Amino acid sequence: MGVLAVLPLFLIIGDVMFKGVSAIVKQLGSPWEFLAWLPPDPLADRWGVGRLLVGTLYSLWEFLTRLPPDPFADRWGIGPLLVGTLYMTALGAVVGFIVGFPIGVYIGEMRKEAFANVARASVNVLVEFPTITIGLFVYAVFVFVIEDLNRTLLSPLSEWLTSALGDGVGQFIGPLGGYNAYAGALALSIIMIPYVALVTASAYASIPDSIREAAYSISGREFKAMFIVLRKAVSRAVLTAALLGTAKIAGETAPLLFTALGNIYYAPFTQATAAIPLWIWYAAQTPYDVQIESAYGAAAVLLVIVLTLFAVAKLAAQKR
Amino acid sequence: MAIFLVLFITFYLLSAFTLLFIKTRWGLRLIAAINVAIIAALVATFAWEALPLLERDGLAVFVNSDWDPPRESYGVLNALVGTLITSAIAITVAMPLAVGVAVTINEMLPQRLRGVFGALNDLTAAMPTVIYGLWGLFVLGPVLQSVVNTVSTWLGFGEVMTAPLTLFTAAILLAIMITPYAAAVIREGYALVPRHIEEAIYAIGATKFEAVLVKLRYVKNYIFGGLFLALGRAMGETVAVAMVVGGNFARFTLNPFESGITISSLIALQFPNAHSYQFMVPALFAGALLLAVVGLAINAVAIYILQRATT
Structure with missing residues (x-):
């Protein structure tokens, strides 16, 4: 029975990793390709391993920065996808943690208040909400505010910043398009908030009363007691929650469908942005072999990211 | 107008954190x-955006099976x-599995x-859903088709x-996706069975199997809570379902072995071309x-059951 529970997991990871890694390896090609490009070296035998390593790393870097394939391409990579996913996930995770952590502290520390129960119920509901509705909500909000926001705030701001700091700012701040990375990050952060809040709340609720009283008695102010002294007691659980939440939002697709939309080029973050899950969703449904292969390759990379975050979180939770 | 909303939110956040x-x-x-x-705004936004269609058709939107954008x-x-099918x-398959998994992990291993x-x-609960979809599209679908067809041919x-x-x-x-989810909730309840009750069960001479049955009855609130949470998740799941459900918008079907559509996958698959039609965006909202x-209703029930279990 226990084996049955984890069997699909191994089947899925095995399938995705096998097909994905073989697709990636096919893209990497032979490291000798790069070496042939170097001047011939009389000491090739002695430095063979080092040159091989450099060649492999170089072609891996090529793979990580190249564009995803159109139907007739034969070399492809995951460059824009990786950049978009990392940017939106990092932004969403930071915002989600900053808002979610105090909510968790409130629910965990002030359990006796009536409003805390309301907040707890709302967090429980939001963590279960269908993620696509959150994407739709952010889409509707952005449609509502975007014109005014661009006209009154973002255009002047970006002009001023561009004149002060140079053109690079335009990649990050500027008049927003209908689909942009910030909408995606906002949707991801809304998914992250309740997740972090729930774990933080249960961690704070499990602090023994003796420690809680000691914390309040030595720290003087409530803020210090809650956020500095008591935080140390639960920092490990909260760190785990943050990492698991990040792993969760890194793989979310539905909230990004109408907010980041997806892209196959490097684009400013104020325009439609690519993401690995979006590319998997799009490419797996095309009839072209090369795109399906690239979906598997991208899925393998996504799986590596998620598994790494998950493993780090579990290890951080266990070390005591 | 909208700029006031943005200013208000900014001011609110700043003052709250200060x-x-x-x-x-x-x-x-x-x-x-x-x-x-956020939850209030979510529901309000959907109601507002759906209003044009609701005004035109009333609640008939929800009982009409005809999806025909050109008309x-x-x-x-x-x-x-x-969605219901x-x-x-999914729940019928997943719940016995989830109970079995929880018992195995907590008792047998x-x-x-x-x-x-x-x-x-x-x-398993934290894996990206799009990866489940990818696997379902290229591996599970064909395998399931041949298995079901073999069995049904054999049955005549x-x-x-x-x-x-x-x-x-x-x-x-x-x-497959919701089993670990429900199992996690059941395990949580299972771990809370008090030591003295466990000892009392064995003291009256129960076998291991009987002990498991008694303990499951003890945690039945968690089982129902897990069931409703898993149900909520199954209903809202988008990407994996949209990849394997077949995307049949037009024809009404009650046969689970035909391609169909669910609400969330309808939104995911139809939204990209919704703006070409006058009332499709309100329909999707x-x-x-x-x-x-x-x-909301399902989660409210689940939370009610689980909170009754803890107190």
């Missing part, structure tokens, strides 16, 4: 209100029935393996599953409203 340092309690309350506000006729009944099958299997269970029904991507495929994929309200 208050955190000055009057901690009020700062916390203001920040916690954000979460409540501007929209009904989400088709998708609603698809897939989640019903040696202590050292429990942590490992627990972590793997959590990982002929080949009932004519395509790899059907409501049934989606339901089985959902069952009406679907989202339905999804949100049903999700």
